[in-house]
Amino acid sequence: MKKEYKIIANLIKENSRVLDVGCGDGELMDFIFKNITKDVRGIEISKLNVQKCISKGLTVIEGDAESDLYQFPDSSFDYVILGQTLQAFLNPEKVLDELLRVGKRAVVTIPNFGHWKVRLNLLLKGTMPVTESLPHKWYNTPNLHMCTIKDFFNFCDNKKINFIKSLALNQQKLLNISRSNLNKRNFFSEIGIFLIKK
Amino acid sequence: MSKFENIKKLIVKDQLKLDCGQTISDFPIAYETYGKLNSKKDNAILVFHALTGDQFASDINPITKKDGWWKYALGNNKAIDTSKYFVICANVLGGCMGSFGPSSVNPKTGKSYGNDFPVITINDMVNAQYFLLKYFEIEKLFCVTGGSMGGMQVLQFVANYPNVAQTAVPIACTSNHSAQNIGLNELGRQAIMADANWQNGKYAETNLSPDKGLSVARMAAHITYLSKDALQEKFGRKLQERDDLKFSFDADFQIESYLRHQGSVFVDRFDANSYLYITRAMDYFDLNKKYGGNLSKAFEKSKTKFFIISFTSDWLYPSSENREIVIALNSIGADVGYVEIDSDKGHDSFLLNIPNFLETLGNFLNTSYERLNEKRV
Numbered sequence: 134m135k136k137e138y139k140i141i142a143n144l145i146k147e148n149s150r151v152l153d154v155g156c157g158d159g160e161l162m163d164f165i166f167k168n169i170t171k172d173v174r175g176i177e178i179s180k181l182n183v184q185k186c187i188s189k190g191l192t193v194i195e196g197d198a199e200s201d202l203y204q205f206p207d208s209s210f211d212y213v214i215l216g217q218t219l220q221a222f223l224n225p226e227k228v229l230d231e232l233l234r235v236g237k238r239a240v241v242t243i244p245n246f247g248h249w250k251v252r253l254n255l256l257l258k259g260t261m262p263v264t265e266s267l268p269h270k271w272y273n274t275p276n277l278h279m280c281t282i283k284d285f286f287n288f289c290d291n292k293k294i295n296f297i298k299s300l301a302l303n304q305q306k307l308l309n310i311s312r313s314n315l316n317k318r319n320f321f322s323e324i325g326i327f328l329i330k331k
Numbered sequence: 332m333s334k335f336e337n338i339k340k341l342i343v344k345d346q347l348k349l350d351c352g353q354t355i356s357d358f359p360i361a362y363e364t365y366g367k368l369n370s371k372k373d374n375a376i377l378v379f380h381a382l383t384g385d386q387f388a389s390d391i392n393p394i395t396k397k398d399g400w401w402k403y404a405l406g407n408n409k410a411i412d413t414s415k416y417f418v419i420c421a422n423v424l425g426g427c428m429g430s431f432g433p434s435s436v437n438p439k440t441g442k443s444y445g446n447d448f449p450v451i452t453i454n455d456m457v458n459a460q461y462f463l464l465k466y467f468e469i470e471k472l473f474c475v476t477g478g479s480m481g482g483m484q485v486l487q488f489v490a491n492y493p494n495v496a497q498t499a500v501p502i503a504c505t506s507n508h509s510a511q512n513i514g515l516n517e518l519g520r521q522a523i524m525a526d527a528n529w530q531n532g533k534y535a536e537t538n539l540s541p542d543k544g545l546s547v548a549r550m551a552a553h554i555t556y557l558s559k560d561a562l563q564e565k566f567g568r569k570l571q572e573r574d575d576l577k578f579s580f581d582a583d584f585q586i587e588s589y590l591r592h593q594g595s596v597f598v599d600r601f602d603a604n605s606y607l608y609i610t611r612a613m614d615y616f617d618l619n620k621k622y623g624g625n626l627s628k629a630f631e632k633s634k635t636k637f638f639i640i641s642f643t644s645d646w647l648y649p650s651s652e653n654r655e656i657v658i659a660l661n662s663i664g665a666d667v668g669y670v671e672i673d674s675d676k677g678h679d680s681f682l683l684n685i686p687n688f689l690e691t692l693g694n695f696l697n698t699s700y701e702r703l704n705e706k707r708v
Contacts, residue, residue: 150664174666183670184691190698192636194657194669204658 137302137324138164141214141240144298144328145169149211152176152236154198155218159186166191176201199223202231210236217242217324219285221275229292238297238330245301247281247319266323282325283315289329298328334394335429338386339363343462350452350615360459361429362386362421365405366413368467374700375469376411377460377496378420379477379484382552382609383601385428388420389413394428395600403684410693415700416473423484424459425451425609427602431459434535434602445604446532453480453616457487464495471497473700476692478502478681479648480609483616486629486656490618493633498699500692502640502681505652506626506659507617512647515555516610519548523603532604545603546594553593558644558677562586626659637667638695640688642680668695 138161145151148170153162156175159182165173174192177183186193194201198215199222213236215228220243222228232239244266245251254262261271269276280288282301289296299310301322310318310325318325339362346356363386368375378388380400385392389399389406405411411418422430425448433448464472475485475496482504489499505512523529526544534540554562566586570576573583582588622628630637637660641653650671660667672688674680680688 174668180670180673180687183668184687184694187638187668187670187691188694188698190694190702192666192668194661194667195671196669204661206662206664209664 134160134164137216137242137326140300140302140307140326141216141242142169144240144326145212148172150209151212151214152205152210153214153216154202154232155215156182156186156191156193157216158182159189159191159193161214161216162186162191162193163189198228198231202228202235205235207234208237212236212238212240214240215242216240217244219243220278220280223277225278229294233294233329233331238328240326240328241285242324242326243280243282243285244276245282245319245322245325246279247283248303248323249320252320264323281319282310282322283319285325285327286310286312286315289327294329294331296327296329298326300326302326335361338393338429340429341463341466343459345462347455347458347462349449349455351450353449355431355449358424358431358459359429359435360421360424360431360463361426362419362463363388364420365389365418366416368417368469372467372469373471373473373703374415375417375419375464375467375472376474376476376696377464377472377488378405378411378418379457379460379475379481379488380420380423381477381479381481382613383549383597383606384481385426386420386422386430387428388418397600400682403682404689404692410689411476411696412693416696419463419467421460421463423456423480423609425456425605425612427605432602433532433604433608443535445535446607448604448608450611450615451608452612453483453487454491454621456612457484457491460484461488461492471495473703474498474500474696476500476502477504479504479678480613482648483613483618486618487616489633489635489637490622490629493630493635496635497703498636498638498696500638500640500695501653501656502692503642503645503648503653503678504656505616505648506629506656507619508614509652513614515552515647516614518551519610520607522547522551523607526603529603532607534603540598541603542595542598545598545601545606546591548603548606549597549601550590550594553590555647556677556679558646558675560644560675561677564675626656627663630660630665631663633665635666636699637665638699639667639669640681640692641669641671642674642676642678642685642688643671644675645678645680647678 151173153175183195251262301318302324340359388401422428482501485501523544526541528539529541569585571588641650657669
């Protein structure tokens with residue numbers, strides 16, 4: 134199981150209503166279903182993944198987060214999860230707005246383009262960075278809008294989105310992100326995990 | 332002696348008020364069952380058939396001696412596993428496999444009803460089949476499912492009886508018949524009625540029946556059940572047992588011969604008037620309108636867990652129409668899953684051996700059944 138899944142699950146209150154946007158093969162949903170709340174469902178673009186979710190007994194809708202979130206009423210979920218896919222949307226801002234409309238709270242995780250390995254990769258090699266958390270080449274990456282922890286932090290700030298919890302994950306540990314340590318976290322963390330609300 | 336003498340039938344003594352205003356009672360609903368009802372009576376699945384289907388969903392149909400229409404999906408160890416579940420399937424009201432329909436004999440006249448039979452609706456079909464649950468003393472169904480018109484009945488069933496089915500799997504269907512589909516049905520009906528042997532619906536008393544018309548209706552409909560790619564792949568421009576074109580109107584092409592065959596075998600098992608009545612019921616189906624233009628309202632009172640399935644190449648009941656049902660359910664926070672299965676076989680995909688479809692259907696049923704049992708423990 135991906136290391137951030139447990140951290141995400143810990144941000145979710147028991148027996149709450151959860152939507153996992155881009156739920157993949159349902160690994161996180163399955164974990165949440167078994168440990169946190171039975172009221173969890175997903176939306177996933179890949180037919181194969183939807184079929185995998187169904188075989189695990191999970192409720193999933195085949196659909197595109199970019200165009201299909203409109204069908205959910207305002208605040209119809211306690212939590213909406215978006216795991217490492219914000220950067221893959223054509224219009225991440227619109228998707229984020231939709232997440233915060235549909236969910237009372239959103240959990241958004243991002244692969245950090247500001248991590249020192251990524252920076253070094255480009256600086257020294259002069260090629261687009263390929264790392265553990267960003268394994269694709271420039272020509273086949275699904276990531277259209279890469280951002281750093283700092284970018285996302287500032288972006289939410291500008292949009293007057295409230296941070297309930299901001300966490301930075303690197304191989305060793307999980308740390309809090311704040312305005313004062315932002316530059317440091319942005320340099321040393323591979324993944325940013327944010328619990329936000331409007 | 333009727334050829335339907337030895338099939339299972341429930342004679343419904345109660346009155347059933349039809350949408351057209353007429354009330355019927357003492358009418359037969361022919362049905363078949365597969366598997367065993369367990370002692371808790373929690374493993375029952377009601378399967379609804381499509382336009383030309385019948386109650387014989389699996390095994391060999393004792394009347395036609397052909398395989399059941401859902402042989403790939405339904406049976407021992409299949410997606411709808413009859414070693415686990417008790418499956419009930421009934422011939423719809425208006426049908427011609429033993430249920431009350433236009434070929435039934437009117438006791439008042441001693442003749443077949445023909446087109447004196449009341450116009451029936453999907454709602455009437457569902458309400459008629461509900462009597463079977465009373466007969467089997469089943470309070471909760473584990474699942475209601477069906478494809479095409481069967482899917483429409485699934486939607487209507489949940490709307491009418493919001494807390495009877497634990498799960499509902501409407502497949503390749505719609506919540507309201509489109510203009511295209513009404514048009515295609517009308518084409519079929521006009522083919523039947525244009526046949527002089529139809530005799531204004533009173534052919535049952537004569538030695539003639541509108542076989543030509545019914546066969547043309549079936550040929551036209553059959554094209555709509557397939558996809559362009561499937562037809563092209565199967566037939567292309569291949570010629571039928573000849574080396575060259577004959578410059579005539581014989582069946583030069585294999586596709587012509589195939590359709591003619593489909594038409595001719597269909598008339599042996601199906602009644603032309605039933606075709607008129609059942610296509611009419613499909614055309615009248617508009618669950619949105621019935622709930623004030625808001626489909627969500629049809630399901631508001633229900634806690635049923637939905638799983639909707641469509642097929643990529645189905646242009647008769649396209650994914651967009653299936654998705655409308657998903658959207659209506661999501662907008663009221665209902666428990667709904669949805670998948671569009673990749674298939675180039677068109678609308679008929681739900682009847683065929685499409686492994687992804689069958690696996691997904693089976694997985695949904697089995698995991699849902701397990702989860703329901705976990706809850707009870």
